[in-house]
Amino acid sequence: MSDLVTHKEHNHNNMPRRYAYTKDLSELVNSFFNNWVDFPAEQNSLKTLEPKIEINENDKNVTVLAEVPGVKEDDLDMEISADGYLTISGEKKQERKEENKNACFSELSYGTFSRTIQLPWDLKFNDAEAEFHNGVLSIIIPKSTDEQSKKKKITLKK
DSSP states (O other): OOTTTOOOOOHHHHSOOOOOOOOOHHHHHHTTTTTSSSOOOOOOOOOOOOOEEEEOOOEEEEEEEOTTOOOOOOEEEEEEOOEEEEEEEEEEOOOTTTTTTOOOOOOOOOEEEEEEEOSOBBBBBOOOOEEEETEEEEEEEEHHHHHHSSOOOOOOOO
C-alpha cells in the first residue's frame, strides 16, 4: 500500500506565483489532504489550458514567452496593469467536422484560459510589443531608464 500513497514535501519558494482562480482536480485533492497524497500531473486528465511561461531579460528589455498551441491570434488578449501584472487570456476553440464522427478517444482540451504573472521590473508598458508565431506568443517590454541603470559592476579587492 505504501507504493500507492506517498507523502510529498512542497517547497514553493522557487515556484512562480499563480493568480488563476481555477484549480484542477489534483490540486483540489492535494490541498484538501494538506498535500499528503500526491497525484502526478502527467496522469491528470483534467489539465487546465493555462499557458506555460518563460521570462527572459537583458539590459534593455524583458521578454515574456507563452506557449498557446492551437489558439488563433484573434483569440488572444493581453493586458498589463499599472502595477506590473501581465495577463494573457484567450480561447482554444474546437473545430468540428460533422462528416467523420469516428473519434473514440481524445485528450485534447478546449475552452478559455487566463494566466496572470507579476513583472518585478520598472518597465515602459506603453512601448510593449507582441508577436505570435507557431503557437508561441512573445511579448517584449522595454525597461525604463531607471531600471536599466540599477545594475552596477562590483570589483573584487585583492
